[in-house]
Amino acid sequence: xxxxxxxGIIATGGIARAFAQGVAHSKSGRVVAVxxxxxxxxxxxxxxxxxxxxxxxxxxxLADPEVQAVYVATPHPQHVEWTIKAAGAGxxxxxxxxxxxxxxxxxxxxxxxxxxxxxxxxAFMYRCHPQTAKIVELVRSGALGRVALxxxxxxxxxxxxxxxxxxxxxxxxxxxxxxxxxxxxxARLIAGAASGRPFAEPTAVCGAxxxxxxxxxxxxxxxxxxxASGMIAQVSTSIVVTQxxxxxxxxxxxxxxxxxxxxxxxxxGQVRLRLHRGxxxxxxxxxxxxxxxxxxxxxxxxxxxxxxxxxxxxxMSPADTLGNMAVLDAWRACAGGS
Amino acid sequence: xxxxxxxGIIATGGIARAFAQGVAHSKSGRVVAVxxxxxxxxxxxxxxxxxxxxxxxxxxxLADPEVQAVYVATPHPQHVEWTIKAAGAGxxxxxxxxxxxxxxxxxxxxxxxxxxxxxxxxAFMYRCHPQTAKIVELVRSGALGRVALxxxxxxxxxxxxxxxxxxxxxxxxxxxxxxxxxxxxxARLIAGAASGRPFAEPTAVCGAxxxxxxxxxxxxxxxxxxxASGMIAQVSTSIVVTQxxxxxxxxxxxxxxxxxxxxxxxxxGQVRLRLHRGxxxxxxxxxxxxxxxxxxxxxxxxxxxxxxxxxxxxxMSPADTLGNMAVLDAWRACAGGS
Numbered sequence: 001x002x003x004x005x006x007x008g009i010i011a012t013g014g015i016a017r018a019f020a021q022g023v024a025h026s027k028s029g030r031v032v033a034v035x036x037x038x039x040x041x042x043x044x045x046x047x048x049x050x051x052x053x054x055x056x057x058x059x060x061x062l063a064d065p066e067v068q069a070v071y072v073a074t075p076h077p078q079h080v081e082w083t084i085k086a087a088g089a090g091x092x093x094x095x096x097x098x099x100x101x102x103x104x105x106x107x108x109x110x111x112x113x114x115x116x117x118x119x120x121x122x123a124f125m126y127r128c129h130p131q132t133a134k135i136v137e138l139v140r141s142g143a144l145g146r147v148a149l150x151x152x153x154x155x156x157x158x159x160x161x162x163x164x165x166x167x168x169x170x171x172x173x174x175x176x177x178x179x180x181x182x183x184x185x186x187a188r189l190i191a192g193a194a195s196g197r198p199f200a201e202p203t204a205v206c207g208a209x210x211x212x213x214x215x216x217x218x219x220x221x222x223x224x225x226x227x228a229s230g231m232i233a234q235v236s237t238s239i240v241v242t243q244x245x246x247x248x249x250x251x252x253x254x255x256x257x258x259x260x261x262x263x264x265x266x267x268x269g270q271v272r273l274r275l276h277r278g279x280x281x282x283x284x285x286x287x288x289x290x291x292x293x294x295x296x297x298x299x300x301x302x303x304x305x306x307x308x309x310x311x312x313x314x315x316m317s318p319a320d321t322l323g324n325m326a327v328l329d330a331w332r333a334c335a336g337g338s
Numbered sequence: 339x340x341x342x343x344x345x346g347i348i349a350t351g352g353i354a355r356a357f358a359q360g361v362a363h364s365k366s367g368r369v370v371a372v373x374x375x376x377x378x379x380x381x382x383x384x385x386x387x388x389x390x391x392x393x394x395x396x397x398x399x400l401a402d403p404e405v406q407a408v409y410v411a412t413p414h415p416q417h418v419e420w421t422i423k424a425a426g427a428g429x430x431x432x433x434x435x436x437x438x439x440x441x442x443x444x445x446x447x448x449x450x451x452x453x454x455x456x457x458x459x460x461a462f463m464y465r466c467h468p469q470t471a472k473i474v475e476l477v478r479s480g481a482l483g484r485v486a487l488x489x490x491x492x493x494x495x496x497x498x499x500x501x502x503x504x505x506x507x508x509x510x511x512x513x514x515x516x517x518x519x520x521x522x523x524x525a526r527l528i529a530g531a532a533s534g535r536p537f538a539e540p541t542a543v544c545g546a547x548x549x550x551x552x553x554x555x556x557x558x559x560x561x562x563x564x565x566a567s568g569m570i571a572q573v574s575t576s577i578v579v580t581q582x583x584x585x586x587x588x589x590x591x592x593x594x595x596x597x598x599x600x601x602x603x604x605x606x607g608q609v610r611l612r613l614h615r616g617x618x619x620x621x622x623x624x625x626x627x628x629x630x631x632x633x634x635x636x637x638x639x640x641x642x643x644x645x646x647x648x649x650x651x652x653x654m655s656p657a658d659t660l661g662n663m664a665v666l667d668a669w670r671a672c673a674g675g676s
Contacts (some may be wrong), residue, residue: 090351138469145579146578147572148548148558148576148578148579149493149558149560149576149579149581151489151491151574153489157428157616159589199356204546206544206545206546206562206672207544208542208544208562208563208570209563209570210486210566210570219486220486220487220570221570222442222487222562222571222572223523223544223545224544224545224560224561224569224572226546230548230558232546232548232558232559232560232574233560234489234560234562234572234574236487236489236572238486238588239488240484240485240590241483241486241487241588241589241593242588242592242614243487243586243588243592243593244586244593244595245661248581248582249574250493250577250579250580250581251579252495252578254580255579255580255581255582255676257582276580277581278495281380332409333546
């Protein structure tokens with residue numbers, strides 16, 4: 001694949017840096033511009049990553065004719081606004097997760113991209129990694145038998161800081177939106193794979209959510225999802241305790257442990273799956289190796305869909321995003337008694 | 339401790355055998371009689387374990403004047419009946435879990451033992467193992483910080499057999515009553531330890547339960563428990579898939595992995611806990627070693643409480659049993675939508 005997709009990055013935080021590095025290691029793209037609310041910040045970022053142009057505001061980046069696709073890396077509450085504006089400017093959009101704070105707010109973003117005929121993908125980079133493809137293949141192949149239960153966790157112990165967006169309810173803080181969206185997306189992916197579809201929606205969601213007494217953000221939360229197939233999923237998240245951050249898929253013929261489902265081999269390399277078959281005491285180790293960087297794979301996956309004339313990325317389509325947001329809504333609604 | 343407690347065993351199934359072997363390795367007891375619905379079966383069992391007397395029915399065992407305590411090892415639906423009859427005969431009772439099929443049915447069993455002034459313990463043998471004491475000590479000590487989340491699983495892949503009690507609803511089949519009671523009892527234990535009490539009750543229970551289409555027993559189930567302290571627990575069970583059957587306790591200062599919480603070192607030996615502190619990449623391994631057999635420890639714990647003149651065993655009191663049964667009721671009620 002020739003380097004053919006010109007990216008612009010909106011905002012210059014940690015995830016923007018990860019993406020810029022990823023694109024630099026991608027097969028398909030290059031970052032041609034970065035936009036920040038401050039020109040100095042944009043120029044610093046551009047200098048660090050060898051990006052040709054720095055813009056002192058996001059609108060200028062969207063007006064940059066060389067930019068074909070934008071990566072929206074703003075704080076959560078601005079995702080929808082800049083996705084819609086990017087679509088209006090005719091730019092394809094890779095938007096950092098979550099696309100929005102609620103399912104309802106995601107709808108106009110999805111609609112804007114459809115109307116302006118641009119590609120939209122929510123940036124669940126793990127969906128683009130070959131490990132995830134391998135997991136889906138194992139489930140589809142029946143290697144685990146009928147999948148009855150999925151457990152997936154993503155939580156970390158963050159330092160309390162009311163000035164940080166993670167601890168600010170208005171800025172979309174809390175664990176569910178920040179990292180709880182991963183286990184939910186994983187459970188829906190596996191429920192789909194188990195029934196021959198790209199994803200599936202739960203028919204019931206219940207759980208428990210602990211809110212911070214001062215800021216009201218969810219600090220620790222768990223939920224049970226039930227699918228029409230009978231599959232059950234247990235998901236958990238937190239910003240006050242570090243969890244094992246792994247996933248387990250239990251089937252009637254065996255179970256798969258995914259020690260590193262969310263950020264597998266970020267700068268290329270190996271990841272391992274452990275397949276416990278039947279009564280065998282020692283699991284089979286399945287190695288997935290890639291020379292690609294995780295965020296580079298995300299950029300390449302996006303570019304490949306675009307090159308194929310698609311208006312959605314199969315690994316994370318807008319319909320998938322909307323389904324995920326609906327579950328996050330339901331999970332957050334468990335606060336104060338399910 | 340001298341061998342001073344004379345046990346009678348009611349029924350001769352797999353768990354009765356495990357207990358007979360355990361008592362043989364205990365410091366405090368000996369089995370003096372076994373009762374079965376068939377004299378031949380009782381005699382076979384007595385011969386195998388060197389038990390002096392075999393009775394051809396349970397009533398005869400209860401009438402045996404040398405028997406001081408009975409172990410009720412019948413199928414689940416007969417637990418209450420024989421616990422009450424044993425109490426009436428003035429025998430102390432160690433009853434296989436679950437004590438009953440529902441909380442309501444447990445009440446008369448607890449009341450009978452109280453009225454007849456005999457000791458009653460539900461046979462959660464893992465509660466008597468030093469590993470469990472070590473876990474409780476770690477939680478109480480604050481080594482994990484504030485405990486926010488507990489995850490505990492116990493499930494196995496059983497072969498479908500409608501003639502087996504595990505698959506028969508009337509005989510108390512299904513995962514929740516058979517092994518799901520362990521994770522629930524563990525979550526309640528940790529919630530208690532985290533708040534300086536022997537156990538604590540959840541203020542909310544929700545979950546999902548899959549029922550077998552033919553027999554109606556629960557084949558796979560998950561639940562979220564929420565405690566007044568804010569602690570959340572995720573529990574799971576199954577009789578169609580083998581789970582990792584471990585427990586994890588997540589606190590603000592670190593988390594503890596218990597790879598083998600339910601049947602630790604059954605015939606004596608070492609078990610290991612893994613304590614992940616803060617951001618340290620490698621967990622601290624905590625070894626718990628004992629020369630005692632698991633079911634022997636259960637018999638010794640029971641005998642020690644009795645020798646101390648107690649009418650409940652602190653490791654698993656009747657109040658603890660009643661609380662556990664109430665949660666199992668709530669969990670089973672999640673079937674068909676929570």
